[in-house]
Amino acid sequence: METIIDMQGVSWQREDRLLLNEVSWRVLPRQHWALLGLNGSGKTTLLNMINGYLWPTKGSIKVLGRTLGETDVRHLRQSIGWVSSSLQDKLYGTDSGERIVLSGKYATIGLYDRPSEEDISYAYACMEALQCTKLWSREYRTCSQGEKQKLLIARALMANPQLLILDEPCNGLDLFSRESLLSAITALASRTDTPTLIYVTHHTEEILPLFSHILLLRRGQVVQAGERESVMNADILSxxxxxxxxxxxxxxxxxxxxxS
Structure with a gap:
């Protein structure tokens, strides 16, 4: 596979508003990226483009080697894990952590299929990777927001995605919950079978050393994109x-x- 994401001159306009403007971005295999942008920068629009929920007004997009517009996006989405806190309230509060994670294999809200022993073992391994096996039998509604985020990431891993998008996963967490989640993400990234990670945030301190590349997005335009050391300095960030x-x-x- 040549690229994980290849966006060339992508723009998206809604009525008279240009929400993405000539965005070009290439993510290669074995790269983990952080996407940094303030509210209103176009991050959500960009993610919807990658997942095939929006089509560019202009430009071209390839995801996992497949050109959007020439591929079945329903099949493509099976290879993409998109973890967003908006999913938290849609899941059943009385389900156990085990059932929440297992449901990720079928991309369903709730578990309706009978999982195999192999599925159960893999679900436990996914939770182990996120340092949350203690939540195996815990009711989802009794978990903290940080614990729920770990379960959502483990749930996304059940489908063996090639691309995993973590959409502001620390939003609303206190300091200790945030650091616990970031520690779990670091542990996940150390595994040889970890998919390409895209971490979306508007806080620089959340960008862990494991993210080798940074994309800066402001008002729908790429300000800078490249290796961490060349982007994260005072002049560029100012x-x-x-x-x-x-x-x-x-x-x-x-x-x-x-x-000062």
Whole structure:
């Protein structure tokens, strides 16, 4: 497979609003990317494009080597895991962690098929990868938001996706829940069978060292895209945020503060 994502000159216009403007972005195998953008930057529109829910007004998109418009997007989506907190409220609160994760194999809300022993073993392995096996028998409704996010990621892994999109997974988490989830994502990325990861956020400190490449998106345009070291510096981030910022590096994670 040549590319995981290949977007060339992609624009999307709704009425008189240009929500994406000439976006070009290539994600290669064995690369993990962070997508950094503030609210209203076009992140959700971009994700909907990748998943084939929106079609570009202009430009071309290939995902997992398949050109959108020339492939069955229903089959394509089976190879993409998109984890969003909006899914949390749709799942059944009385289901156990085990059932939540197993339902990912069938992409259903609730578990209606009888899983095999192999399925059950794999579900446990997915939860182990996310450091949440203690939730195996726990009712979903009793889990914290951070625990629910771990279950959602494990659920997405059940379908063996080639691409896993984590859409602002730390949104609404407190400091300790956030760090617990980020630790689980780091453990997941260390596995040899981990899919390509796209981590979407508007907080630089969430961008873990495992993300080798960064895309900066502002008002529907790519400001910068490339290797982490070339993007995460004070000059580029100040231009991106349109405010002078100072960059502090702690354990290879970038923390920002207003430049005095």
């Amino acid at each position: 231009a991106f945020f349109e405010n002078r910022v100072a960059v502090e590096n702690h354990d290879n994670r970038i923390y920002l503060r207003p430049h």
